[in-house]
Amino acid sequence: MTDVPKQLRQVGGGAYAYVQHDGSWGWSNSGLIVDGGQALVVDTLFDLRLTRELLDAYGRVLPAGASITTLVNSHANGDHTFGNQLLPGVRIVATRATAEEMADVPPLLLAALMRQAPQMGPLGEFLERIFGPFEFDGIELSLPTETFDGELKLTVGAKQVRLVEVGPAHTRGDTIVVVPADRVVYTADILFAGSHPIMWEGPVENWVRALELVLELDVDTVVPGHGPVTDKRAVAAMRDYLTYLDREARARFDAGMSVMDAALDISLADFASWGEAERVVANVRTLYRGYSGAERATAPEVLAEMAEWDRRRQPAGR
Numbered sequence: 572m573t574d575v576p577k578q579l580r581q582v583g584g585g586a587y588a589y590v591q592h593d594g595s596w597g598w599s600n601s602g603l604i605v606d607g608g609q610a611l612v613v614d615t616l617f618d619l620r621l622t623r624e625l626l627d628a629y630g631r632v633l634p635a636g637a638s639i640t641t642l643v644n645s646h647a648n649g650d651h652t653f654g655n656q657l658l659p660g661v662r663i664v665a666t667r668a669t670a671e672e673m674a675d676v677p678p679l680l681l682a683a684l685m686r687q688a689p690q691m692g693p694l695g696e697f698l699e700r701i702f703g704p705f706e707f708d709g710i711e712l713s714l715p716t717e718t719f720d721g722e723l724k725l726t727v728g729a730k731q732v733r734l735v736e737v738g739p740a741h742t743r744g745d746t747i748v749v750v751p752a753d754r755v756v757y758t759a760d761i762l763f764a765g766s767h768p769i770m771w772e773g774p775v776e777n778w779v780r781a782l783e784l785v786l787e788l789d790v791d792t793v794v795p796g797h798g799p800v801t802d803k804r805a806v807a808a809m810r811d812y813l814t815y816l817d818r819e820a821r822a823r824f825d826a827g828m829s830v831m832d833a834a835l836d837i838s839l840a841d842f843a844s845w846g847e848a849e850r851v852v853a854n855v856r857t858l859y860r861g862y863s864g865a866e867r868a869t870a871p872e873v874l875a876e877m878a879e880w881d882r883r884r885q886p887a888g889r
């Protein structure tokens with residue numbers, strides 16, 4: 572397993588961001604909010620080893636006698652939830668839609684997929700590249716103990732924390748976590764800093780609205796779901812990406828182009844520095860579904876399309 576740089580950074584009076592690597596596939600961020608002997612964690616990580624490292628790092632900054640009392644799962648993806656079992660007895664809060672999606676896509680499915688990867692040809696190679704660094708055996712589905720719809724206000728010590736449901740967008744039930752006293756928002760995967768987002772669910776209008784809501788918040792610091800701690804400029808850039816992609820995809824949909832041809836044709840020159848460009852085909856697929864009402868593709872189908880896009884788009888010999 573690769574050892575990657577991880578950083579625990581204080582982003583407010585009692586607010587921290589744990590940032591892994593460059594935020595590429597599976598390298599997600601987490602947050603810690605502390606006050607008056609209590610602590611709330613925003614998201615666990617993709618596997619048990621990484622989540623143990625995360626909790627060790629949090630243990631080093633928790634004041635003596637303080638303990639983690641609440642875990643918020645921002646959405647259902649494994650890179651934000653698969654470490655949940657390492658916080659036994661802790662209240663786990665998520666939207667109802669997130670809890671349902673977590674139950675639909677259990678860790679066993681990903682573990683099984685990765686065991687088959689060596690026999691899966693180009694898709695298998697892609698899976699090995701993006702998920703190879705993680706260990707999915709031994710992960711037990713650990714679901715939210717408490718769900719909500721819309722908005723939920725919590726307190727950590729005397730500090731107010733707002734959970735705002737902004738999905739469906741990235742997934743079925745995305746939540747952002749706002750800490751007004753620290754002027755911080757944890758956006759989870761509503762924002763990828765420095766890489767293409769992936770729109771598993773859509774619709775794009777919800778995602779754009781979510782980003783506009785973040786832009787209107789009275790905060791200075793934005794902790795994305797992936798990539799470095801940032802500010803509202805990155806939020807505006809992600810909104811511009813989604814509106815650009817929507818416009819470009821719509822024109823190609825109207826012209827009768829296939830999802831793959833459209834995704835290969837759309838210029839990404841303005842986003843050349845962003846990683847995970849293959850996600851454009853998944854995003855175009857979801858946009859097309861919005862235009863046509865077509866059936867949703869399965870996650871393995873979408874992953875196979877990204878593997879193919881990557882192969883066709885990249886110069887030979889990469």
Ligand SMILES: [Zn+2]
Pocket residue numbers: 599648650651760796797
């Ligand atoms: Zn993620």
